[in-house]
Amino acid sequence: MWSCGLLNGTGQGEEQLCQDLRLGLWVLSLLHLVAGVPVGLGYNALLVLANLSNKSSMTMPDVYFVNMAVAGLVLTALAPVHLLGSPYSRWALWSLSSEAHVTLLILFNVASLVTMYSTALLSLDYYIERALPRTYMASVYNTRHVCGFVWGGALLTSFSSLLFYICSHVSSRITECAKMQNTEAADTLLVLIGYIVPGLAVLYALVLISRIRKEDTPLDQEAGRLDPSVHRLLVATVCTQFGLWTPYYLSLLGHMVLVSRGRPVDGHYLGILHFAKDLSKFLAFVSSSVTPLLYRYINKNFPTKLRRLIKKMHCGQRRCSLDPAGVQQVMAQA
Template identity: 80%
Template sequence: MPQLNPAVMWSCGPLNGTGGAEDQPLCQHLHLVLSVFSLLYLVAGVPVGLGYNALLVLVNLHDQSSMTMPDVYFVNMAVAGLVLSALAPVHLLGPTASGWALWGFGSEAHVTLLVLFNVSSLVTMYSTALLSLDCYIERALPRTYMSSVYNTRHVCGFVWGGALLTSFSSLLFYVCSHVAARIVECSKMRDAQAADAIMVFIGYVVPALAVFYALALISRIRKADTPLDQDAGRPDPSVHRLLVATVCTQFGLWTPHYLTLLGHTLLALRGKPVDRHHLGILLFAKDVARFLAFSSSSVVPLLYRYINRNFPSKLRRLIKKMHCGRQSCSPDQAGVQQVMA
């Protein structure tokens, strides 16, 4: 199988001379549309992602006493979204994704950016999966505090550590693919497709199974309401809407990326060379999938902003404190009314 050459991304080079004259205009139009959408995302989506993710982190860290279990997971997804938003211009304009690259860098920088992308991907997917499981626990056992903020913070620490360890094992395959001729220990790890297979299984299959299992359990509980549902400890109904919207968004935008990794791995297992026409299709699909994956860093914080009921009040308190500075502020009338209630 020929290696995927990043230099031909977003170009119709692999399709030349194979698909006929009628395929060339279609290819050029598709790549032009993708280029336009990518530039629009870099101009509008990246600032929105950076701004709203940073705002989500600042608002929740400023008022940690009012943070709930879902807030902790969304803070972790926001941190991963900040990393993705910062990496988006490099991936969408650099040599790893386009034939009209504005700059170039060596293999070491490419591997570093790839590891950061994989870590952010793993944190995003596992935060979504664990959010689903904890929402089920909180729904089924509302007064046990098994899904407390304290436990969730420790779980998220393990998520980041596990993402780093998984990306490090994946990194070994990429490193050995460059130095296999000199190191005997790497002789059996020459293909970067093995790293893609690890990412597909650990980064997508496992969290997808956990999410489907959790949503199935939550749906069963919602169909069989009990007197506990009238209890004051019942989770906020908006949390369920936010959970469903987040799960659909994350898996909808990240599934194409993992499907392209799976397709790359399956083609490598065939052991047969791939014709230039199918190679061009795979390259174009990889560009589209990566664009969708990066766009998740802008969409999810917007969902949190408009579905979470507590976020506007937290944001107003943060703005008021920033406006007052070191001067003493008058008591918040809304806060006084809530305390009296």
């Protein structure tokens, strides 16, 4: 992923360290492409299909996880190009045009924003469900509409990258675009909207949830309430997503800090920065494979939905017999 050309002329020890780091990153990237990408594609696709084929049994958390799974499919599809197609790669096969790089960047940012905001909104809606039962404020119907706004907002925010690319080509003609030739403003916007805002929302929601859990009421034993495993799934998802995405946003923040100094960055720090960006992107791609695995092993209802999906696939056009477990679950949610 990362070339040591930026460190030419440095000490022998730093050059050897650079080679070792690049080799380690290549090994991790290849392992993820061989194992992580198939797992991510398979489990994200199963998560989406199993829930969409059983829409009547979907709960509020399921809707958010379906959106994260769709974003995970996008990230998994982009992983081979990003992990093997770094601008410093010498592979002619991955020598993409600048237009293609901008397109990939926009898709990556959209998936990132959808993942972070789905996690934040899941935390907030889980608190609403616990604090205000029977209000249906965090219902499946409302959640689907909210997720539509999340995708639309992610597209609008990611278009800032496209705007900076266009301005870099017409800056000689338009004076306003001459002030927008770098991407630091776009990175600042992405860090603020894509990380700080959802991070504060998650932190606020977790504090409120922790207070509610200390004051459980008899309503928590109702059959219509969310399964207790949802809390474990929520905590695991928040820790995973923010743990694996934080290095990426920190690398953007570090780049902005270095540029704001107004002095050229020497090859040593520039090489470290590029390596940090590549490593942080690798961790971001790993998140797309870990999240569906968490959903698979923590959510107790997923195996049942998966069996129903397989049964429907075997039935084909024939009418399948009703699943007693599925009927009971729907009646319990009604």
